Amino acid sequence: MKSLKLLSAILIIGVFFSSCSSVFQDDFRNEISLEEVVSRYDLWYVDYHRTIGNRDIPYVSKAFTLSFLNGILYANNNIVDIGFTGNGLGIDVGVYNTFSGFLETRHDLYGKNDFEVSIISNNEISLYNYRQNVTYFLVGYQVNTFDYDKLFYENIEYFLQEYEAWEKVDTRGGIPNAFDAENYLQFTPKNITTFYSSQDPFGTQIANINWSYVGGYEIFDVAGYEDLKILTLNYEGGDIEEFELSVINDGEISLYNVNSKTTYNFLGRNFELIRKGEKTKKSTKDTVWNNNRKRTKIIRKIKERRH
Secondary structure, three states, rough: OOEEEEOOOOOOEEOOOOOOOEOOOOOOOOHHOOOOOOOOOOOOEEEEHHHHHOOOOHHHHOEEEEEEEEOOEEOOOOOOOOOOOOHOOOOEEEEOOOOOOOOOEEEEEEEEEEEEEEEEOOOOEEEEEEOOOEEEEEEEOHHOOOOOHHHHHOOHHHHOOEEEEEEEEEEEOEEEHHHHHEEEEEEEHHHHOOEEEEEOOOOOHHHHHOOEEEEEEEEEEEOOOEEEEEEEEEEEOOEEEEEEEEEEEOOEEEEOOOOOOOOEEEEEEEEEEOOOOOOOOOOOOOOOOOOOOOOOOOOOOOOOOOO
């Protein structure tokens, strides 16, 4: 790992130059500035599951990507519509500069935070904040080469939460089973593992849905697959449903019931935009979707595919 070094101000022919430059030695280029490092890529994916430290910087732990371009700090706080919002950069959340040898950021809501930047590889950096003693790891991409599959599947719990409800729109194959009657699912930010379901008829307004069933859910990685997850719904009554979960796009998912061999497609309803930090509306069952949602480190168990 090569750390950025601050060059001290130097005295030349009796003239004191007060400005400093932040540079590092790089295997790919002889010498580049800190500004060149952070603006080298359009997007920096915040690989939050690698975070070191128990404290956090709120705007970083909320963001899926950060961008540092021409002094403006951008963030993608939502998975839905990523690649479109702000032409892929997300929303303008503040400003930054690199004049002092550190990455200095000033978020519109959370104020000033400084980071020591270290180079990990040609497209990876780490940001260390000494006040909170936390280190974030960022992976660089250009907008047209961003790994959207990686984003969706590594953060699938948060993607499911970005809609207030998921409505069943298609059922294919399989043998009749109890889940055939479930028309709506809701994955809440509450404890990150709470779900609700409903048998209300199709077309019911989301605000009027009677969430009759509740339980806990868990998502597993699948051995040998990067684009597939296993979702288990553990109903309070003791029933357990297991599905292979696939993302079709940022508004539709597929659930394959491994016992009945039935495939269900669900569409997301009522997308909840995560802005800079202000609260949004209260939802059903006293579940609050709000803009202060932060990510936590998720360590998933691994399951073998059953068919």
